[in-house]
Amino acid sequence: MTLIHVTTTVNGDEVEFLADPRETLLDCLRDKLGLTGAKEGCGTGDCGACSVTVDGRLVCSCLVLGVEAQGKTIETVEGIADGEKLHPLQRKFIEHAALQCGICTPGILVAAKALLAQNPDPTEEEVRYWLAGNLCRCTGYDKIIRAVLDAAAEMREGA
Amino acid sequence: MVKVHLWSGLRRFTDGADVVEVEAKTVGEMMKALVEAHPGLDPVIKAGVSVSVDGKLIARGLHETVSEGSEVFLLRQLKGG
């Protein structure tokens, strides 16, 4: 099958790669761009471990084809920190021990950041329903929710 | 002599005894002595057992000491997860 040349922007950088039209955006980010932060937990869009944003919209990158990235703006977990300065969400996750194995953490951070971008003051219930598409098997979600709410509060104060 | 408590399902190998007395200073010696006294216990030991000595669960420590007053139980082998 002929490979297709894709040019796209990932975490602010213009990048290009060759994609088999059957490859997912997740495959391309990981195998061609070296961005292994997004993880494949299920391949069917059920676990959210592959979450990224495409033109600001939260998606499961396992459900987007690599070739669909052409001309779009993509943000992954690798783009959340500003150089060595962690985002409040990242700091709060560490502070609240909101990760145990950490495999779901990249997806949840991307999802939580997308939530706070459109709702800076969510209730606990709103955070839970927004994150319902991100499975975690280790934490029972308690410390994750606390970390997101705490980060939101800090971001509102700083705003 | 050390008193070794066996689980009741093993009675058929020990002529009905639940407690067998053997001469041993370590867990390893104890297992050997048990099989010598009751050869029917050989497949049991080979299949894998744990030993409890005074409440401490010993999975593989054949060198662990046992003495006359120790409370020793032969137990089914356990695995974690």
Added chain:
Amino acid sequence: MPLDSKTTGFKYIGTRPDRPDGIDKVTGKARYGADAYAPGMLHGVMIRSPHAHAKIKRIDASKALALKGVKAVVTRADFPTGLEGEDWNIQENCMAGEVALYDGHAVAAVAATSLLLAREAAKLIEVEYEVLPHVTDVDEAMKPGAPAIRAGAADYSVPEGLHPNVMRYIEYGHGDLEAGFAAADLVMENTYKTEATHQGYIEPHACLAQLGSDGKGEMWVCTQGHWFIRRMSAAVLGIDVANLRVTPSEIGGGFGGKTTVFIEPVALALSRKAGKPVKMVMTRSEVLRATGPTSSSSIDVKMGMKKDGTMTAAKVTMRMQGGAFPMAPIDSALDCAFSCYNIPAVHHEGYDVLANRPKQAAYRAPGSPMAAFATESLVDEMCRALGLDPLKTRLKNASREGTKASFGPTFPRIGLVETLEAALAHPHYAAPLGPNKGRGVASGYWMNWGGETSVSAALGEDGSMTVSVGTPDIGGSRASMALMAAEALGIPYENVRVNIADTGSLGVNEPTHGSRATYATGLATIEAVKQISTKLCQRAADKWGIPAEAVIWEDGCAKPSGLNAGEFPPLTIGELAAEMGGTGGPISGHFEATPSGHGGSFGTHIVDVEVDPETGHTSVLRYTVVQDAGKAIHPAYVEGQFQGGAAQGIGWALNEEYIYGADGRLQNTVFLDYRIPVASDLPMIDTVIVEVPNPGHPYGVRGVGETGITPPLPAVANAVHGAAGVRLRSLPMSPPRILAAIKAKG
């Protein structure tokens, strides 16, 4: 290992510093099983049986091998023969021999230059099967007429006359059962059933394997225990363990399911045949179909109780299937069944049965949740019948130090009573409940583990410390090890760097399982760094010209032990380290042992639920975990274990199950249909850490990881009874089942 003099007054133990691998894990830098790449690597794909039970007549890979880019195909013929016992079972599970034993059983594998090509090639491999009758239910598998999955393999323990699918039989107990039941005012007996569930780790199994024709190889793999992986892979492939160096990646969850091998020996075999590294990653469907879910169980339990709640006798019979292989966890299930109670007469009976299902693997306190579901549900039913408070009844009968355990030995110091008292006093227990709401309580136990442990610590030239351990960090254990090292040496937590070393760098280590890492690796870490402080005292003594016995180690410094020793200002670890090359050489400490002083952990849970009478849906409104940690090294990670175990238990109680069709195929092979709890399913999970120190660890640590999954199954069932007035004795209590029970009640 005797308890240190202190279990209080710690400087670092019990604090909540940032975990050392935190930044890597929140920035996507941490590398997990599938995050490794090697130049020239191939991609491996497994070909799996679509039949629950079938003879493999013929495998023809010619069409696949003809594709450009396909480099190797392996079948069982590429593996050595002559293995015995569990080694044979593992080999048979990794790659079927003459018979495919379950839907998803691996029958062949192919390696190609791309994953897409490997998948295409897999479809071209022709396998001819002769389908055989199958059985997937544990009770059905014991009945006359059920297909015999492995004839003549029952061990010495199985009495005559049982179906050949019964692999092992266990029977034990003590006391006068008949007299005990006769003395009771109420005798109740019921059958409880649980279905198989999967550990549900979000990261599928993945490895990058390299094996040369000379039998030397390396492997990167997500695992709970790389020495186990090394030993099992070496056995399955017929190579020496020292010739295979296994490096653990970060691991995305295990819960017991990653303590064994599935794809690893096959990836190594492909690599050897192709002469290139092979990367193999399971899909989610493969994980559910063909890794190691836990057993399903069918349990008859009977108990006698006096009017005042005193338990007089108890009897349990368990039937468990562990797939098409022996070793379903009936041993630990039975040991845990009545472990919470001091009952004068107890009897246990267990059957380990084969079924055409995948080979079970450990899942967090293997066997204990099923046993607790049966016993703790029955206790609840009896308390309701007698009008007794469920927590006070448990307290009345609770096992304590000096109690003869249901499984035989006398309990040493344990903390069940403390958890029950804390639960009774907790505001959750007294909070009011409204309509359609119910509250359930339950207790649970796991004995925990010691196991082979090797730790090495090395002093840096600037006084900072490197600690190399062999237990992968699944839930924050690097932080706990660093805290223990810091405490033992009196140096700052930030000056300790914990590495998870590969199999070539340390002696044998058992996996991170059995709730053993904080206990065993922790104990070894303390002893290893103490060797270093002892050596540093010798260096200071040499420098001061006084005997080594006259030097003590305190607050990160070598000091004279008293005025008689001489007046010398303290020498810091940094000062001594800077000179070590010239004062005797590099300084390291190490510790190797199979410690056996681990202490068991008891827990008591309280849960409130609301059941919708029109849909049968259960909402979990409030949850409290009370559990004995002995000594919480890093309380946040102890709380995390409590909460995680509760969440898995809730999923098991309310929704998770393996659904097999009439054709013996697994029906729910994706996360949409094997639905684990999501964020919107759960409330905040409150935790109470009880600390009854374990005398077998210098700081009193008890493992905590596993006990937490045990009480939720019965606690939720008890709460559902309170909320909807129906008693479900079969898990999961999914909405259609609760609704059917409500309707049947009328």
